Amino acid sequence: MGVPISERLGKGNNEEFYRRMLENFASNLRVAAPGIIQEFNPVTQTVSVQVAIREKIIDPDMLQHWVEIPLLLDVPIIIPRAGGFALTLPVKPGDECLVIFADSCIDAWFSSGGVQNQIERRRHDLSDGFALLGVWSQPRTLQDYSMSSVQIRTDDGATRISMSPGEIDIVASVVKINGVPWRN
Structure with a gap:
């Protein structure tokens, strides 16, 4: 019997070499990961974020370990902002995000x-991450999610501004309106 062509050409060794090379490349490539905010700086509008997914590493003795990615520092936040307007949010430790x-x-x-x-x-x-706010895990889903209106609301829904066609509904224990009195 003859030797398979892949063995004669060393194809098996090349495949393993390239497989390991691509695996190594992919393990160092960062695209996006869920995170948990540890601290917010309202002056710089940056956060410290703990990546919420541990990585499996294999040590020199071929033992597997789960390790946390080091805390990401000075990560700029992403909020809706354009045309001279911004929607600010009171970012708190424990908030989830996507880096x-x-x-x-x-x-x-x-x-x-x-x-x-x-x-x-x-x-x-x-070190080149952006924290996209407003991403959450299943334990933090919103109760009574509105399917008929746009809402700005607290997580518990007790305070909210709802807008649907022809109607604006404000629910709050106190409503303050400040401005210059209207004159005709």
Whole structure:
């Protein structure tokens, strides 16, 4: 019997080499991960985030361990903002988020704005994350989710502003309206 062509060409070894190379590349590539906010800085509008998924590593003795990703520091938050308006949120420790990792180093852009050169040539790095607020796990789903109106509400729904076609409904223990009196 002859030797299979894949063995003669060393194809089996190349396949294993490339499989391990791609596995190593993928294990270091960051795209997005759920996180839990540990601290919020309202001045810089950044958070410290603990990634909520542990990673399995294999040590030199081929033993598997689950490890937490180190705390992500100074992560810019993402909130709805455009045209001179912003929807601010009272970010609290324990809030969940989705951390999205940028394609390249964000340091120069984040500190100076505008179009900037990269300070370092890195891709999808843990230090280049953005915290997208408003993502949550199943234990934190909202009760009485409205299917008929847009709402700005507290998690428990006890205080809310609801808007549906032709109607605005405000539910609160106190409603304050400030402004200049209207004159005709």
